[in-house]
Amino acid sequence: GENVEQHPSTLSVQEGDSAVIKCTYSDSASNYFPWYKQELGKRPQLIIDIRSNVGEKKDQRIAVTLNKTAKHFSLHITETQPEDSAVYFCAASYSGGYQKVTFGIGTKLQVIP
Amino acid sequence: DGGITQSPKYLFRKEGQNVTLSCEQNLNHDAMYWYRQDPGQGLRLIYYSQIVNDFQKGDIAEGYSVSREKKESFPLTVTSAQKNPTAFYLCASSPGTVMNTEAFFGQGTRLTVV
Numbered sequence A: 001g002e003n004v005e006q007h008p009s010t011l012s013v014q015e016g017d018s019a020v021i022k023c024t025y026s027d028s029a030s031n032y033f034p035w036y037k038q039e040l041g042k043r044p045q046l047i048i049d050i051r052s053n054v055g056e057k058k059d060q061r062i063a064v065t066l067n068k069t070a071k072h073f074s075l076h077i078t079e080t081q082p083e084d085s086a087v088y089f090c091a092a093s094y095s096g097g098y099q100k101v102t103f104g105i106g107t108k109l110q111v112i113p
Numbered sequence B: 001d002g003g004i005t006q007s008p009k010y011l012f013r014k015e016g017q018n019v020t021l022s023c024e025q026n027l028n029h030d031a032m033y034w035y036r037q038d039p040g041q042g043l044r045l046i047y048y049s050q051i052v053n054d055f056q057k058g059d060i061a062e063g064y065s066v067s068r069e070k071k072e073s074f075p076l077t078v079t080s081a082q083k084n085p086t087a088f089y090l091c092a093s094s095p096g097t098v099m100n101t102e103a104f105f106g107q108g109t110r111l112t113v114v
Helices: none
Strands: A004-007 A010-014 A019-025 A032-038 A045-051 A056-059 A062-067 A072-077 A086-092 A107-112 B004-007 B010-013 B019-025 B031-037 B043-049 B064-066 B076-078 B087-094 B109-113
Touching (some): A032 A062, A072 A086, B004 B087, B019 B109, B043 B064
Antiparallel strands (some): A004 A019, B064 B076
């Protein structure tokens, strides 16, 4: 089955700096890669996703890059703000719905004001 | 918050007891899922359901049971057979199980065995 590795497990950055979270996956058939943000005491929410037919996707201060050859994808947050502090999960799957999605262990991001 | 609701937020269970976690959604989603979240292990799939009256085991189904009698509801029972039930449980729903789209999560139930 699919195996998703995520690192770092914790990350502290100064407000205004960039944060990068990296994930690798094992199944070359995987073609869908969502990222979820879970604030303390709240539900995980999708912040961005990417499919295997594109290499990069941006949404304001958030971007995700995908390298299919190397089987890794990354989340980039620029100009970090205190409200970016949360746990971020990467995930990977091939087509078939969320029963086929494998999540990473999560990265706890702390943005220091 | 509307959408998908889990209750209760906190639950305490004595060893040997069964306990049921509630999950209700008003998104008209066909698919619903139960995950377990433990520190350092991400989200692991317990059970999922594609349509009413049908459900399938996920990766860690042992010691759990579910039902899907209504489209809106997908309760999870943690039985006494689950050896390590203390965890954070998340319910989610999505429009279907064929295409990958956004999954909507509930706020979770933290279960503690005392």
